[in-house]
Amino acid sequence: FTPVMAKAIFDNLKQDEPRNNFLIGIDDDLTGRSLPYGDPIDTTPAGTQQCVFWGMGADGTVGANKQAISMIVENTPLHGQGYFVYSAHKSGGITVSHLRFGEHPQNSPYQITTADYVACHTPGYLQKFTQILDPLKENGTFVLNSPWNTIEELEENLPSYFKRKLAQKKAKFFNINASKIAEDAGLPGRVNMIMQVAFFKTSKVIA
Secondary structure: OOHHHHHHHHHHHOOOOOOOOOEOOOOOOOOOOEOOOOOOOOOOOOOOEEEEEEEEOOOOHHHHHHHHHHHHHHHOOOEEEEEEEEOOOOOOOEEEEEEEEEOOOOOOOOOOOOEEEEEEOOOOHHHHOOOOOOOEEEEEEEEEEOOOOOHHHHHHHOOHHHHHHHHHOOOEEEEEOHHHHHHHOOOOOOOHHHHHHHHHHHHOOOO
């Protein structure tokens, strides 16, 4: 339940004949009772950095992000907030981590809808979840863990919709073969440490 949904409810209440028994947050094409709402509204304090990480259960992504937000709060003057979404499948399922940090206290009790940074630790998700880039702001940063090491491999394997969204958002795109780096370091299947370093390097949170 996000700020733009709350606004839609108040907009409905202001109507001469408000809709009763409405729905919000889904597009109910059966009953037609859904309230329309527009683009996301960012109500976080000015200067807040918002980051979303897509990972796979048991790959260490959630643990790394919990550690990352703790490191930011403990080693910088910034305030932080973390929220973690788990798939019911747990190991091997989907995880989405939402991190916010900035100079002011973070009290936004909803998932991130306008992100400065998005990372995908499982390349197969690009084919399954077309919404991965939706929250990324214009000129935002996207980091991908993939086995595609050349421009030619990326051109061949990245979905067309994904390349189009990257271009439309003028995103800064970084690709890293974190899985191979982890395997070479004796940590097969654990991309979390590699991607955490990539996050700190590209976001420049901690010098």
